[in-house]
Amino acid sequence: xxxxxxxxxxxxxxxxxxxxxxxxxxxxxxxxxxxxxxxxxxxxxxxxxxxxxxxxxxxxxxxxxxxxxxxxxxxxxxxxxxxxxxxxxxxxxxxxxxxxxxxxxxxxxxxxxxxxxxxxxxxxxxxxxxxxxxxxxxxxxxxxxxxxxxxxxxxxxxxxxxxxxxxxxxxxxxxxxxxxxxxxxxxxxxxxxxxxxxxxxxxxxxxxxxxxxxxxxxxxxxxxxxxxxxxxxxxxxxxxxxxxxxxxxxxxxxxxxxxxxxxxxxxxxxxxxxxxxxxxxxxxxxxxxxxxxxxxxxxxxxxxxxxxxxxxx
Numbered sequence: 156x157x158x159x160x161x162x163x164x165x166x167x168x169x170x171x172x173x174x175x176x177x178x179x180x181x182x183x184x185x186x187x188x189x190x191x192x193x194x195x196x197x198x199x200x201x202x203x204x205x206x207x208x209x210x211x212x213x214x215x216x217x218x219x220x221x222x223x224x225x226x227x228x229x230x231x232x233x234x235x236x237x238x239x240x241x242x243x244x245x246x247x248x249x250x251x252x253x254x255x256x257x258x259x260x261x262x263x264x265x266x267x268x269x270x271x272x273x274x275x276x277x278x279x280x281x282x283x284x285x286x287x288x289x290x291x292x293x294x295x296x297x298x299x300x301x302x303x304x305x306x307x308x309x310x311x312x313x314x315x316x317x318x319x320x321x322x323x324x325x326x327x328x329x330x331x332x333x334x335x336x337x338x339x340x341x342x343x344x345x346x347x348x349x350x351x352x353x354x355x356x357x358x359x360x361x362x363x364x365x366x367x368x369x370x371x372x373x374x375x376x377x378x379x380x381x382x383x384x385x386x387x388x389x390x391x392x393x394x395x396x397x398x399x400x401x402x403x404x405x406x407x408x409x410x411x412x413x414x415x416x417x418x419x420x421x422x423x424x425x426x427x428x429x430x431x432x433x434x435x436x437x438x439x440x441x442x443x444x445x446x447x448x449x450x451x452x453x454x455x456x457x458x459x460x461x462x463x464x465x466x467x468x
Contacts (some may be wrong), residue, residue, distance in 0.1 A: 225295060299312070339461075353442070
């Protein structure tokens, strides 16, 4: 209760009182505080100094990255890798690949078609067409050269791959996918500077037909053999035919990354019995190609399955 003669109470710690402001005034003060002449909490001079610092910092950082990249690219060669053969991660054991292979990963390495359903055969024909498209470019002029065992490839040139020597494995014949004898195309993976150590005499673990081929040939080739993987598969394989020959000719090696180089191909026509999945293994033969047939660590060979269906679904 206040009396007439009583003095008003003094509010303690008046210097702690915060002036009441609206949200809009607080937001404006964040952008610009006129009492301190600050924009977003910094004076114009402070912003200027910060800009100069980060400009110098990022300029030096960009220059350091550019110097490092320049030093790195100076050690590289556009023509050949720095680490080759035994020094490289790829090593000296080329893998063997095959085509056609489905774009659907769920199908894996299975080649299946039904002779009574043309749409299932055209799928594989189209895949082979796409694979062979680079080989159908006219291989004349530029640095192309017709090679054989009497005419080795010249420096800077590449040997032409003649697609008209694949026998019945042609687009006109649908690569055999309209019959029980489909064609599969094999190629060796490229390894820069790799030179095959050719097998000139038959080896004990070779199939008999390959032994006969090597005995009657004096050409340096990376030989190829295909067979059913086990006795059940071999019972359902009628035979294999190889075009243009039983091996990859030696004059295509070594691979030196010349322009227009195309890996040599072998078309394997496989005659099969119908309505059963047949496991096929094809193997490359050279003294410096290590073979391992294990599916989880396959070397020097390739595995795929073929099923020619002739039933009405």
